[in-house]
Amino acid sequence: MGKTLYLDCSSGISGDMTVAALLDLGASEQRLRGTLSTLPAHGFDVAVTRVRKSGLDACDFDVRLDAAHENHDHDMAWLYGHLDASDHEHGHAHVHDHEHAHDHERSAEHDHAHHHHHEHRSLADVCAIIDASAMSERAKGLVHAVFGKLAEAEAKAHGATPETVMFHEVGAVDSIVDICSAAICLDDLGVTEVIVPSLAEGHGTIRCAHGIMPVPVPAVVNLCQAAGIALVPAPVTGELVTPTGAAIVAALRTGNALPASYAIERVGYGAGKRAYENCSGVLRAVLIASAGSDDAGDGDRSTVTKLESDLDDCTGEALGRVIELLMAAGAREAHAIPIVMKKGRPGHQLEVVCNGELAPALERIIFENTTTIGIRSMDMRRHALPRTPDGIETPYGRVATKLVVMPDGRVRAYPEYSSVIEACERAGASFQDVFHATQAAAINARSGDAREA
Template identity: 55%
Template sequence: MTKLLYLECTSGISGDMAAAALLDLGASEEAVRRALDSLDVGGFSVEITRVRKSGLDVCDFNVVLDAAHENHDHDMAYLHGHDHGHAHMLDHGHAHGHGHDGDAGRSHGHGHSHGEHHHRGPREIAALIDGAAMTEGAKAIAHAVFGYVAAAEARVHGVPVGEVHFHEVGAVDSIADIVAIAVAADDLACDGAVVTDLPCGRGTVRCQHGVIPVPAPATAFIAEAAGLPLTPVDVEGELVTPTGAAVAAALRTGDVLPERFAIRAVGMGAGKRAYDTPGILRAMIIEPLT
């Protein structure tokens, strides 16, 4: 039987939404927690709960920071300046608190004493992934997602990829989201993934250092690099985050559904931002029919 993952991104996609949808679809929570617990970072825990969205019972994936590291809204480290010749990113940090469960970068802090870095580069993040308790397949997915994000942020800031650094307050949250997604996607063991058009909202969002257009520059660069199809929608706000775009790019093997298919499983993941959209990512396992 051919088994495809279908990500229905009508309301957008972000890290938290994707992790929740894949877990709700049947991915092993035990495998996800084992991988997260094995990460050589601290200052965070993960809550997997049920919430109501548009009257529906939906899975919610929430990375909770300890009191010392809690920050405001979080989504892949962004625009923290160019100190020391590096592009330091702290998350989109949208001050207005909008956005789908900001994936990346919620400011986890380092909590342990293994070296008080203030930022992490691609090499450090790759080492964290390689050292985690997860399969080679899951590691490959995580590396692919971070690869898209790092390359996009390097273009945003006009620096080599090796000089992109994610601030500690953003990096750990991003790592947790992406590792959870990678483990969950690998555990579902699908033969491919169909990702439908991503909704392109309109307007601007406020980040740490000013106002930026939607889609955010990093999201646009990922869409360009991966050839992700976008559809304009009349919603003001950021429906697709950089991490969400990177996940779509890393998992997607096609953007067209089979002519006929049977649904074998359904999962729904909750977004956390308040927009004129349900804020739900629906994931399905489908079997093409002849």
């Protein structure tokens, strides 16, 4: 069963804060570094350190660029140099002074003789980098979802299309690394549900390549408007929510309200880059579980996305292949149902159930591997009973089994197909013999545990 992540964004959110908070939760730094090394991008290294923010011990994640790729995006004098010096010092010591999907992060020139270099990439360019890496299919799907949201927001701001808009800031190496790192960490932690009630945002203005822009900047406004994300004004002069941070929430959030009661499993704190008054400068990430859900046998209640498409000119072999690809990419379920279409033509309805953040990547697989020219999608509520994997000893050897807790507390055993087949081949027994022997052994094991208790 997947894990539920709650993001407390009372100090805003940015890409580096998100990665730092997930690492502090327990995501593997070793796996992160190993996977990042497969990105076809150069000129960067990452540093993971401990810092103190508002008296709190927090993790700091920093993408460090070499001289050829440095863009001076941490230069607060350039970002806020248009403000009065005293206001700048006391009002908006910026907590996340890095990735922004608008031009103030990687602009062309600034007042202090620094040259701000930005790499311009299209959505297709970024997707090519993602797809060429060794990230898991699920992690790639998360990254595609985030960049898809950013492309839509930037296209709206610039009067372009997602396919033609050029990324300036988020097309640079450090921003790509931030977003990929967040996806790798979420995948490593096994997070499938993300709860974000609201985002705290500051006020005032910030310098961009196109001039002085109001806070929140256009990309953040477009992202929050499209995704229905609530913004809460904070007593801070400056930007708390970066476009990358807003895009992560817009793409990956599955809920906006905490359960009526919940248990805290782990907590992580991700540090921003600057400290200032009226804000802690950290993103708090919490792994939670609904209190008492296991005892009540209530299970997992979540929202999933269903994709479907009708096909009357796709071969059975092609359908089989696309189902394999969809399941490998993280779909919860994928199948084809025989239907009769208009004019009596036989066909199939391809149905896919997945977490919402994976929908863009799975739609791409469907378009590329079937003859469809359109896909319908809808959000659905899902209720899954609690289940745990187990290994059951049988006369035919150990068989992997899924134990499911019914609402009345009874437990059902579901032997795993592949493990049953292995036992059949190992013992020369029939499928039915091994299957029923495994169920009986599981029931006996549970009865024995109950007697001992």
